Amino acid sequence: MIDLRRLHVLRAVAHYGTVTAAARALHVTPSAASQQIRQLARELGVDLLEPQGRGVRLTPAAESLLAHADAIQARWEQAELDLRAGHGTPGGPLRVTGFPVAVSVLLAPMAARLRARHPRLSVRIREAGVPDSFDLLFEGEADLAVVEATPRNPPMGDARFDQRPLLDDPFDLVVPEDHPLAGRDRVDLAEAAREAWIAPVPESPCRPHVMSACGAAGFTPDVVHHALDWNVTAHLVAHRLGVALIPRLAHTAPHLPVARVPCAGRPHRKLLTCTRRAGHRRPAVAAALEELRALARTAVA
Structure with missing residues (x-):
């Protein structure tokens, strides 16, 4: 054997x-x-x-x-x-993980809702990047993850995981508040082709999305600054050091003199929920997924 x-x-x-x-x-x-x-x-x-x-x-x-x-x-x-089929009420520990924006906008409010509705359930949140989230699921250290879809993720058909679409998070063009493109209802990215650009660091999962969106608009951005954190990116824009694409779910400091402008063609990143295979049937995980889907319906205005 x-x-x-x-x-x-x-x-x-x-x-x-x-x-x-x-x-x-x-x-x-x-x-x-x-x-x-x-x-x-x-x-x-x-x-x-x-x-x-x-x-x-x-x-x-x-x-x-x-x-x-x-x-x-x-x-x-x-x-x-x-x-455990006879114990259908969500209870016990539920270990969830996700990248920073997912934790702030989705997992934290999900945990608060679950605490109010299922007092026997104890949610434990761990911030982790996308590759680390898959590792934590594989190792049995996490029960549920919210991840960003990237080319480096396991295939959707990977037998170890159950990956399901959660929401599309559109990118907005972020410019100084007095920029000629500020205040527009929508902008074609080609109009920003000659601007200096601030882009995610090369290892960021969002980097390919930004470069692909600019490529689809017919240009390669002149990237003069790189940032890991979206608030850092927004501060660089506020100091007139360039323009940037920032996901709508990424909340930036409200006092900054910058403007978000929706983009034609709606470039976006996809967010997924992920469990181990069959893990979504566990009552605690099913309750968490239900809350996440409800939050996702109103997360992107």
């Missing part, structure tokens, strides 16, 4: 990409993780890892085994749900 603990190590190697990263996440040494994989390979009589450059990659046999491993994990979670 396959040792499920060794199977979990293989799943971690596949998720994190290297034995070292998987070992770190599992709080074991790389040599211990490698030994678990070797023992699993001997039990099955197949090779599971093969050299690739300085690292390793999964063999076709390992990929096939992982499909079964993910199905086993999903069935195990479903078994837990079935055992």
Whole structure:
């Protein structure tokens, strides 16, 4: 019989990409993780890892085994749900995670609503970036995440996760309050093609959205400043150092002398809810998803 603990190590190697990263996440040494994989390979009589450059990659046999491993994990979670089916009232701890805007605009008010409606439920919020949120779900350290859709996310059909659309968050062009484009009902981004631009840092999930929106308008922005935080971006705009695209959900300091202008074509980013496969059926998670969907209907004016 396959040792499920060794199977979990293989799943971690596949998720994190290297034995070292998987070992770190599992709080074991790389040599211990490698030994678990070797023992699993001997039990099955197949090779599971093969050299690739300085690292390793999964063999076709390992990929096939992982499909079964993910199905086993999903069935195990479903078994837990079935055992608790008689306790349909949301209760106990609910661990949720999300990036800063999601926490501020969605997860915090969701937690407040759940506390008022389900006193037996204890919501625990953890701020985390998109990749870290998927890691926390995979590790069982989070039950629900609000993430931004990015090309680096696991595919929507990934058997480990259940990802569902929550809302589209449009980008507004943010300019100094006395800028010629300020006060317009709508602006074509091409009208800002000759401006100096402030863009998200290269590793930001929003960076591709900004560059794609400008590309769709027919130009490559002259990016002279980079920022990680949307309030920092707004302050740079307020000091007339450039213009920027800022998501509507990102609340900036109200005293700043800047104007938001909706964009033609409505460039936007997509926000998703994500649980482990079958996790959305848990009463606490289902209650949280219901509140999130209600908040999403009014979040973007």
